[in-house]
Amino acid sequence: MVKVxxxxxxxxxxxVVTVLQTNADSIEKKAGERIExxxxxxxxxxxxxxxxxxxxxxxxxxxxxSDIQVVVxxxxxxxxxxxxxxTALLQGRSVATSNKELVAKHGxxxxxxxxxxxxxxxxxxxxxxxIPIIRPLISSLSADVIEEIAGILNGTTNYxxxxxxxxxxxFDEVLKEAQAKGYAELHPEADIEGWDACRKIAILTSxxxxxxxxxxxxxxxxxxxxxxxxxxxxxxxxxxxKLIGQSYEKGGxxxxxxxxxxxxxxxxxxxxxxxxxxxxxxxxxVDDLMFYGRGAGSLPTASAVAADVxxxxxxxxxxxxxxxxxxxxxLGDSGQSExxxxxxxxxxxxxxxxxxxxxxxxxISIEEIREKAFVTxxxxxxxxxxxxxxxxxxxxIRMH
Ligand code: HSE
Numbered sequence: 001m002v003k004v005x006x007x008x009x010x011x012x013x014x015x016v017v018t019v020l021q022t023n024a025d026s027i028e029k030k031a032g033e034r035i036e037x038x039x040x041x042x043x044x045x046x047x048x049x050x051x052x053x054x055x056x057x058x059x060x061x062x063x064x065x066s067d068i069q070v071v072v073x074x075x076x077x078x079x080x081x082x083x084x085x086x087t088a089l090l091q092g093r094s095v096a097t098s099n100k101e102l103v104a105k106h107g108x109x110x111x112x113x114x115x116x117x118x119x120x121x122x123x124x125x126x127x128x129x130x131i132p133i134i135r136p137l138i139s140s141l142s143a144d145v146i147e148e149i150a151g152i153l154n155g156t157t158n159y160x161x162x163x164x165x166x167x168x169x170x171f172d173e174v175l176k177e178a179q180a181k182g183y184a185e186l187h188p189e190a191d192i193e194g195w196d197a198c199r200k201i202a203i204l205t206s207x208x209x210x211x212x213x214x215x216x217x218x219x220x221x222x223x224x225x226x227x228x229x230x231x232x233x234x235x236x237x238x239x240x241x242k243l244i245g246q247s248y249e250k251g252g253x254x255x256x257x258x259x260x261x262x263x264x265x266x267x268x269x270x271x272x273x274x275x276x277x278x279x280x281x282x283x284x285x286v287d288d289l290m291f292y293g294r295g296a297g298s299l300p301t302a303s304a305v306a307a308d309v310x311x312x313x314x315x316x317x318x319x320x321x322x323x324x325x326x327x328x329x330x331l332g333d334s335g336q337s338e339x340x341x342x343x344x345x346x347x348x349x350x351x352x353x354x355x356x357x358x359x360x361x362x363x364i365s366i367e368e369i370r371e372k373a374f375v376t377x378x379x380x381x382x383x384x385x386x387x388x389x390x391x392x393x394x395x396x397i398r399m400h
Contacts, residue, residue, distance in 0.1 A: 001033060001034040001035075001036055002031070002033045002034070002035050002036070002069050002070060002313045002316070003036055003037075003038045003065075003067045003068050003069060003070075004020070004035060004036065004037050004038065004068065004069070004070045004071070004072060004309060005037070005038065005039040005040070005041065005062045005065070005068045005070075005071050005072070006037055006039070006040045006041070006071075006072045006074065007041045007059075007062075007071065007072065007073045007074065007075050007081070007084055008041065008042060008073065008074040008075035008076065009040050009041075009042040009044070009046065009051075009055065010042075010074065010075075010076075011182045011297075011298045011301075012074040012098050012125070012298060012301050012302055012305065013040070013042070013072070013074035013075075014298065014302075015298035015299050015301060015302025015303075015305075016037075016072055016074060016302040016305045016306055016309075017037050017040065017051055018298075018299065018302065019299065019302045019303055019305075019306040020035055020036075020037055020306050020309065021037070023306075027306070027310055030310055030314075031309075031310045031313040031314055032313070032314065033313050035070075035309060035310070035313060037051070037054060038054060038065075038067070038068065039054055039056055039061065039062050039065060039068065040054045040055045040056070041055075041056055041057070041058075041059055041062055041075075041084075042055055042057070043057055059080070059084055059087075063087060063088075063091070068093065069093055069094065069313075069316060070093060070094045070095070070096065070309055070312045070313065071084075071085070071088040071093050071094070071095045071096075072095075072096050072097070072305060072309060073085050073095060073096070073097040073098075073099055073102070074097070074098050074099070074305065075099065076098075076099055076101065076185075076186065077099070077101060077102075077186075078101055078102060078105060078106075081097075081099055081101075081102050082102055082105075082106055085097065085102065085110060085121075086106075086109075086110065086113065089110060089113040089114050089117060089119060089121060090113060090117065091117075092117045092118070092119055093119060094114070094119040094120040094121070094122070094312035094315075094316070095110070095114070095119075095120075095121050095122070095312075096122045096123070096124075096125075096305050096308035096309050096311075096312060097121075097122070097123050097125070097126065097305070098123075098125035098126055098301055098302075098304070098305050099123075099126060100126040100127060100196065100199040100200055100203060101199055102126075103123045103126040103199075103203050104126075104199035104200075104202045104203050104206075104215045105215075107121075107123065107203065107206065107324055108206070108212050108324045108325065108326035109326060111322050111324050112326065114319060115319050115321065117319075118317060118318065118319050119312075119319065120311070120312050120315055120319060120320055121322075122308035122311060122312060123203075123308070124304040124305070124307060124308050125301045125302075125304035125305045125308070126200070126203060127151075127153065127200040127203050127204055127279075128151070128153065128200070128277045128279055128291065128293065128295050129155065129277060129293065129294050129295040129296050129297065129300045129301040129304065130293045130294050130295075130297075130299075130300030130301060130303045130304050131277055131278075131279065131291050131292065131293035131294075131295065131304075132291065132304070133204070133279050133291045134203075134207065136281075136289075136291065137204065137207045137208055137281075138207060138322055138323075141281065141283055141286065141289075143285060144283030144284055144285045144286050145249070145283065145284040145285075146208040146209070146249070146281060146282070146283055146284075147248060147249055147282045147283065147284055148246070148247070148248040148249075148280070148281070148282040149201070149204050149205065149208060149245075149246065149247050149248070149279065149280070149281050149282075150244050150245070150246045150248075150269060150279075150280045150400065151197075151200065151201060151204065151244065151245045151246075151277065151278065151279040151280065152242050152243065152244065152269055152272050152276070152277050152278050152279075152295070153196070153197040153200040153201060153243075153245045153277055153279070153295065154191055154194075154196050154197045154200075154243055154277070154295070154296075155178075155183045155274075155275035155276070155277055155294070155295040155296030155297070156175070156178040156179075156183045156184045156185070156188070156191035156192070156196075156275075156296065157191050157192060157194075157197070157222070157223050157243045158242065158243065158272065158273070158274065158275060158276065158277065158295070159174065159177075159178045159181075159183060159274050159275045160174040160175060160178060160192075160223065161223060161226065161241060161242065161243065161260075162273045162274050163177075164226070164228065164231060165231045165234075165240075165241070168228055171224075175188055175192065178191075178275075181275070181297070182296075182297060182298055183275050183296040183297060189222075191222075192222045192223055192224055193220070193222035193224070194220040194221055194222040194223070194243060194245075194258040194259070195220065195222075197220075197243055197244075197245040197258045198215050198218050198220040198245065198258045199215050200245055201218065201245030201246065201247055201256060201258060202214070202215035202218060202256070204245075204247070204279070205247040205254065205256055205329075206324050206329070207322075207323075207324060208247070209249070209254055209329055210323040210324060210325055211324075211325045211327055211328065211329035212324070212325065212326050212327060212328045212329060213247075213254075213256065213328075213329050213331065214328060217256075217331050218256045218257060218258060218331070219256075219257050219258070219259075219334045220257075220258040220259070221258065221259040221260065222243070222260075223243050223260050225260075225395055226241060226260050226395075226397075227395070229344075229366075229369060229395075230344075230395060230397060232366050232369070233342065233344070233364055233366065233373055234262060236364055236366060237262065237342070237364060237375075238264070238265040239262045239263055239264055239265055239270070239399075240262070240263045240265065240269075240270040240271070241260055241261070241262055241263075241397065242260065242261060242263050242269060242270070242272070243258070243259070243260050243261075244258070244259065244260070244261040244263070244269070244400060245257075245258045246258075246261070246400070250332070253331070253332030254329060254331055254332060255331060255332040255334065255337045256331055256334075257334060257337070257398075259398050260397055260398075261397065261398045261399065261400040262342055262397050262398070262399045262400065263400045264400070267280075267400065268280055268288070268290040269290075269400075272292065275294055275295060275296050275297060276292065276293065276294060276295065277292075277293065277294070277295025277296075278290055278291065278292040278293075279291045334381055335380065335381045335382035335385075336380055336381070336382070337380070337381050338378050338379065338380050338381075339378060339379070339381075339398055339399055339400075340375055340376050340377060340378055340379070340398075340399040341375070341376045341379065341384050341396050341397070341398055341399065342373070342374075342375050342376075342396065342397045342398075342399060343373065343374060343375075343376060343388065343393065343395075343396045344371050344372075344373045344393070344394040344395045344396070345371060345372040345373070345391055345392055345393060345394065346371065346372070346392035346394065347370035347371050347372060348392075349372045349391060349392060351372070353391075354372060354374070357387050357391075358374070358376050358377070358387065359377065361374035361375070361376065362374060362375070371394060375399065384396075
C-alpha cells in the first residue's frame with residue numbers, strides 16, 4: 001500500500017480524495033498498489049465529513065510521518081505551498097500538484113530536485129484542469145518542433161464570455177455564477193485580468209521550448225473591456241471572441257501574449273463554450289492538434305491530479321525526465337509581433353484620416369451603432385499603438 005497526504009481540502013483537494021476513494025479498486029489495478037489517503041492538511045475542521053479523522057492542522061505531522069510516499073498539493077498560492085512541496089521533494093517523496101502559480105514560478109527548480117532525489121514532480125492539472133496537455137507536450141510531441149500554442153486556458157472567463165455572447169448577460173452576474181460553481185480563483189482578478197491564463201501559457205511555453213519562461217515577461221490583458229457591442233461585431237465577422245494564451249516561434253524567437261482575440265469561426269478554438277478549455281498546438285510534423293475538456297471544477301481537475309498520483313506510484317524509485325531548463329528564455333519583443341487588429345473608433349472620425357493612417361479598409365457597420373469599425377492589415381504591435389495614439393478608440397481587439 002502507498003500512503004498519500006493531501007495538502008488543502010478545498011474544491012480540488014476534496015475532489016482528489018473523492019477520485020482516489022471512489023475509484024480505489026480500478027486505480028489499484030492500474031497503479032499496481034493500493035493507494036490510501038492517510039492525512040489531509042487544512043486549517044479548517046470538517047465536522048461530518050467522511051474524512052474528518054484524517055484532517056491535521058500542522059504540516060510537521062505529515063513531514064514526520066515516514067509512511068507517506070506521495071504528497072498532493074492543492075492549496076494554491078505560492079506560500080506555504082512552495083515550502084511544503086520543496087520539503088517533501090527533498091525528503092525523497094513524489095509530489096502531484098494542481099497549483100499553476102507554484103509551477104510557473106518554481107517548476108524548473110522543483111523538477112530538478114525531484115530528478116536529484118529520484119522521485120517525481122508532476123503537474124498535469126496545473127494547465128487545462130482535466131485536459132491531458134502536459135504529458136503530450138513532454139512526451140507525445142517530443143519529436144516535433146512546436147510552432148504555435150494557442151489556448152483557452154481559463155474556464156471562468158470562457159464561461160463568462162459564452163454567457164455574454166449567447167444571452168447578453170451582465171459581466172458581474174456571470175462572474176458570480178462562475179464563482180458559485182467553483183471555477184473561479186479566490187481573487188477573481190486572477191481570472192478576469194488574464195493572470196491565471198498567463199501562468200498557464202508560461203508553463204506550456206516553458207515545456208514546449210524546454211527553458212524557463214517568466215510569466216512576468218508575457219504581456220497580459222484580460223476581458224474587462226469586452227462589451228456586448230464587441231460580440232455584435234464578432235457575429236457580423238463570423239468570428240468568436242476568446243481569451244487566448246498564445247505563444248509561437250518565428251525567426252528563431254518565441255513570442256507570447258495573453259489577450260482577448262477574435263478567432264475565425266472555422267478555427268477549432270471558436271466553438272469552445274462554457275467552462276471548457278482547449279489547447280490548440282501546431283507542430284512542424286504533426287500539424288494541427290486540439291486538446292479539449294473541462295478546464296476547471298473539482299472532479300475534472302482532481303482526475304488529472306489523481307492520475308499523477310498513479311503515475312508517481314508506478315514510478316516509485318525512478319525519475320521520469322522532464323526537460324525544463326532553469327535558464328531563462330528571452331522572449332521576442334512583443335512590440336515587433338505582427339497581426340491584424342479589429343478597431344472601433346468614434347463615429348465622427350473622418351474616413352480620410354483613417355485611410356491616411358491605415359490605407360483602404362472595409363468598414364463593418366451595425367445599424368444601431370454609430371461608429372467607424374474595421375479590421376486593419378497585418379501590422380506590428382508597436383506600429384498599431386503608434387497609429388491609434390491620437391484617435392478616439394472605443395475598443396480594439398487583436399485577431400488571432
Ligand atoms: N480559475 C481557474 C479557471 C481554475 O477558471 O480556469 C482552473 O485553473
